[in-house]
Amino acid sequence: MKIANLAKLEIKEEEVPFYISEMQAMIDFAEAVCTAQTAESADKVKALDFNDMREDEVITSFDSDEILVNAKDYEDGFFKLRRRA
Amino acid sequence: MYKLTSGFETHVELKTNTKIFCSCSNGFGSAPNTKCCPVCIGLPGALPRLNKQVVEFAVKAGLALNCKINNLSYMDRKNYSYPDLPKAYQISQFDVPLCYDGFVELSDGKKIGITRIHIEEDAGKLIHNDEDILIDYNRAGVPLIEIVSEPNIESVEEAKEFAEKLQLIMRYTGVSDCKMQEGSMRCDVNISVSESESLGTRTEIKNMNSIANIRKAMEYEVKRQTEILKSGGKVIQETLGFDEKSGTTYSMRTKEDANDYRFFREPDLLPIHISHEDIEKIRRTIPELPHKKLKRYVADFGIDKKDAELLVKYPRVASFFEEAAYGIKSSKKVANFILGVIFAFLKSETLKEEFDLKISPESLRELVLLTDSGKLNVSKAKLTLEQMLLSGKRAEELLNDDDLRGFDDDSLLSLCQKAIEVNPKTVADYKGGKDKAIMALVGFVMRESKGRADAGKAKEKLIEII
Amino acid sequence: MSEILKLHNMLCSKEISAKELTQKYLSAIKSLNPDLNAYIKISEDEALISADIIDRKIAGSEDIDLLSGIPMTLKDNISTKGNDTTCCSKILEGYKPIYDATAWQRLKSKGAVHLGKTNMDEFAMGCTTETSVYGSSKNPYNKNFVAGGSSGGTASAVSANLAVYGIGSDTGGSVRQPASFCGCVGLKPTYGAVSRYGLIAYASSLDTVGVLAGNVADTAVVFDRIAGFDPMDSTSRPDFSPCAFDFLDKDIKGRKIGVPQELIDRADEDVKYQVLKAIKIFEDMGCVVEFFSMPSLITALPAYYIIACAEASSNLGRYDGVRYGLKAECFESIHQMICKTRSENFGDEVKKRIMLGTFVLSEGYYDKYYAKAQHLRQELKAQFKKVFERYDALVTPTSPKTAFRLCEVEENKEGSFNADLCTVSANLGGLPAVSLPCGKDSRGLPVGLQIIGDKFMENRILNLAKKFEESRGEFGLKDMGVRFDV
Structure with missing residues (x-):
């Protein structure tokens, strides 16, 4: 139930019992991670030591038509979200 | 005695050419959704690329606020769902920010601590209508720094001074215009009131859009909380908005019921490495900051503290003044002309900030030198200056020999x-x-x-x- | 043995036109796809137009790339500008990207002929293609068995000679395992070798764009053209220049090959038998083979699931119907609209993984699951570093099993988790790995052999694979799809 509640952040839960049992199976499987032994001092793998940052140069943006092309609802160049339907 | 404790979380929009994670232009006032690309609207498969200038500006801001800089810092995902957030997560910094442990010094010497400064992306803009919400993603991906202060502000006056000083320092570094009315600087104020040593329950007032309103909101909130406590009640921890018209705070609906942001390292970006050399290079680009300038104006130029404060308040005015007063003895006169004639001519705050004059600092200097030599008296000079401001002509062009004969x-x-x-x-x-x-x-x-x-x-x- | 080279020569010598070649593939697809369900969308017009352009170049005696005019397929999570890209999910129904994925863009610029999108598990979550909204893809070797997943449709198409090669994605084995089940070659490149820009994300630190083809040489030709730095992807390696094709025929005598005992032990009998036979072939070719123990490969599997689901729960948060994809019809509030849109249009497997991911990142559980899994991952990477100081490559089965029967996995959860046992560690370690067929099981289904290399050592593993392939001899379905046997 706790898991289903948490996931309600994004998802509405209808088939709670089904999901609980599925989740439980996955979590049981994942428990192996919790009990796994880890070495006290694992050799630190060197983090990539280069930066990949880009220059501050403008590239023309996309047309608003293209930006909106996949939207189901739009109005005057804005994305539109109806409050209820 | 009820004691006030407050801390600020300030979001500052950085004045880079492009957004933080894509090369769309970072500007203001374009038609909706015309400054977007797959990255900033979070299309499936699009990936972020960090703008170098954002990091440099953030470090510059941090150094100007006396912060330490982390040589290695990381970007993290902050996950939550809201229509103005295209990816359903904001790329921000969680546990290892770019800058930490700085301060802003107030005029009485008290230091308001800066806990941390981190970089993150802004969300889109929502227009709330009755039937629907309209969304413009031009602002999505605009680079922000979030400046978090220590909660050691203890009065509304301190808060006002802190906000003003912070704003001015940011303007001087050039990293942001910090115009609250335009949204390039937004303050969230945490405030609590307590009788004892321990802290009271705090509320957060969001989206303050002017320093005057910060003051009003804080004054109201302090009163409100004090009254609650006096009558034996409890202050509820909540997020509040400020209604300018009524001068009161009101409870806001929170963005999310549960604030579990599930932070984790952003896998699409590399850690940010900044060497000591990089930091020093950036430090050298920081111009003279306001408090130093103020001291110098008083000491070297002999300007009154109050006048100096006015000159320093506007970075462009200060640099104009310095150029005009360069190498001449009567710098006070220069200041007077600026604060008197020129300011009167400009009238509004915006014009003063822009300080876009038709005359150059040199021509002001020339005018002052004419009065010094006795060729021109001060009142005539003032009139001449007004004409100069209108026409853009230099003093000598406007005055004839007769005028300049002066009076030995x-x-x-x-x-x-x-x-x-x-x-x-x-x-x-x-x-x-x-x-x-x-x-x-x-x-x-x-x-x-x-x-x-x-x-x-x-x-x-x-x-x-x- | 390279199909691409053969076809390239046929095109240049005008033995066949690009249009004729494309038409052959299109009609083979029309006749075989209804049974196999490999393709979910066929781009007939686009393919013929591309072929036509190549024909004109050839007519004008222009030089053309090896890949020009060669018919191929893309897995449905590779963004194609103006063309439906849905990850075989209802929630992206009708979604047309406004940009091309870099990997596809590079092939397009070389004149590749795109026949259509192939089937996959929804959002790449699965190992049988059965979670696809279009239904499962069948294994060309036996249609009662699955093609594997998540790039099952792509592997099925390549294996049935309905495409010369395909581009897929591999997050936990999604290119290698279907390649293994369907008896073709599947390459998962080093993380950072091929740009992920335009690959619809499942798990960002594990996803790679991969290649499926009928033989090792073709795999190398394609890899060389899609790999290399892309400024649009911050995780792509700046100093990497692919040159796998040039290394294919280097001598492999003396190469040190390590075989992790744990993975051999857990394989089905048939698989074990074929893989051990294959290892003997390497020895006969002069390689030094050593069996060794690497128990962290076993804990890698649950660690993989935790990390993958966590990243997926974040990556899939954006699907709310506001900017693209389907949107719920009736709702009382915006929050409800988002929840409904997602609940109605995501499949069960996707919802499960999103919830698991949300869970392991949540307050109170983050340290126990996610942080711990990342810690295990770091340890695994450190171990791999040591392992590759000793060995040039590792050889393992690609999967402990051969293809599942249709619907077998739904009934047996444990089985589906373990199918990825041999493949996930390469993803966790960011290492390159290739799967190629080494034999068949008692049911006639292909068995896959996996060769894993150190970072950016695609040259080496493809070299070993090529030599093995030569030694093994012919493999493939001769009487299906389009074949040009000389």
Whole structure:
């Protein structure tokens, strides 16, 4: 139930019992991670030591038509979200 | 006695050319969704690329606020769902921010701590209508720094000063315009009130859009919380908005019921490495900051503290002043001209901030030098300056030989002597204690010289003779 | 043995036109796809137009790339500008990207002929293609068995000679395992070798764009053209220049090959038998083979699931119907609209993984699951570093099993988790790995052999694979799809 509640952040839960049992199976499987032994001092793998940052140069943006092309609802160049339907 | 404790979380929009994670232009006021690309609207498969300038600006801001800089810092995902957030997560920094442990020094010497500064992306803009919400993602991906202060602000005055100083320092570094009314600087104020040493429950007032409103909101909130506590009630921890019209705070609906942001390292970006050399390079680009400038104006230029504060308040005014006053003795005159004639000419705050004049600092300097040499008196100079501001012409172009003949000291002396001779009664009045009488004599000198004499000098001379 | 080279020569010598070649593939697809369900969308017009352009170049005696005019397929999570890209999910129904994925863009610029999108598990979550909204893809070797997943449709198409090669994605084995089940070659490149820009994300630190082809040489030709730095992807390696094709025929005598005992032990009998036979072939070719123990490969599997689901729960948060994809019809509030849109249009497997991911990142559980899994991952990477100081490559089965029967996995959860046992560690370690067929099981289904290399050592593993392939001899379905046997 706790898991289903948490996931309600994004998802509405209808088939709670089904999901609980599925989740439980996955979590049981994942428990192996919790009990796994880890070495006290694992050799630190060197983090990539280069930066990949880009220059501050403008590239023309996309047309608003293209930006909106996949939207189901739009109005005057804005994305539109109806409050209820 | 109820004690106030407050801390600020300030979001500052950085003035880079492009957004933080894509090369769309970072600007203001375009038609909706015309400054977007797959990255900033979070299309499936799009990936972020960090803008170098954002990191440099953030470090610059941090150094200007006396922060330490992390040589290695990380970007993290902050997950939550809201229509203005295209990816359903914001790329921000969680546990290892770019800057930490700085301060802003107030005029009384108290240091308001800066806990941390981190970089993150802004969300889109929502227009709330009754039936629907309209969304514009132009602002999505605009680079922000979030400046978090220690909660050691203890009065509304301190809060106001802190906000003003923070804003000014950011403007001087050039990393942001920090215009609250435009949204390039947004403050969230945490505030709590307590009778004892321990902290009371705090509320957060969001989206303050002017320093005046911050002050009003805080004053109201302090009163509200104090009254609750006095009557034995409990302050609820909540997020509040401020209604300008009524001058009251009100409870806001929270963005998310559960604030579990599930932070984790952003896998699409590399850690940010900044070497000591990089940091020093950036430090060298920081111009003289306001508090130093203020001290220097008072000490080296001999300007009054109040006048200096006004000059320093506007970075462009300060640099104009310095250029105009360069190498001449009468820097005070320069300041007076700026604060007097020019400010009166500009009228609004916006114009003062822009300080976009038709004249150059050199031409102001020329004008001042003319008054110094006695060729032009101050009142005439003021009129000339107004004309210069309107026309863009230099002083010498506007004044003819006659005007510039000036009034040398010998002529002044003889005129003064004449004034004394011709007006014995007035002289007697003055000697008898009527100080104002001297002005009549000055008037005589002015009339005789057809306005060319310098009134101030005349007065001095007359007093000297008498 | 390279199909691409053969076809390239046929095109240049005008033995066949690009249009004729494309038409052959299109009609083979029309006749075989209804049974196999490999393709979910066929781009007939686009393919013929591309072919036509190549024909004109050839007519004008222009030089053309090896890949020009060669018919191929893309897995449905590779963004194609103006063309439906849905990850075989209802929630992206009708979604047309406004940009091309870099990997596809590079092939397009070389004149590749795109026949259509192939089937996959929804959002790449699965190992049988059965979670696809279009239904499962069948294994060309036996249609009662699955093609594997998540790039099952792509592997099925390549294996049935309905495409010369395909581009897929591999997050936990999604290119290698279907390649293994369907008896073709599947390459998962080093993380950072091929740009992920335009690959619809499942798990960002594990996803790679991969290649499926009928033989090792073709795999190398394609890899060389899609790999290399892309400024649009911050995780792509700046100093990497692919040159796998040039290394294919280098001598492999003396190469040190390590075989992790744990993975051999857990394989089905048939698989074990074929893989051990294959290892003997390497020995006969002069390689030094050593069996060794690497128990962390076993804990890698649950660690993989935790990390993958966590990243997926974040990556899939954006699907709310506001900017693209389907949107719920009836709702009382915006929050409800979002929840409904997602609940109605995501499949069960996707919802499960999103919830698991949300869970392991949540307050109170983050340290126990996610942080711990990342810690295990770091340890695994450190171990791999040591392992590759000793060995040039590792050889393992690609999967402990051969293809599942249709619907077998739904009934047996444990089985589906373990199918990825041999493949996930390469994803966790960011290492390159290739799967190629080494034999068949008692049911006639292909068995896959996996060769894993150190970072950016695609040259080496493809070299070993090529030599093995030569030694093994012919493999493939001769009487299906389009074949040009000389």
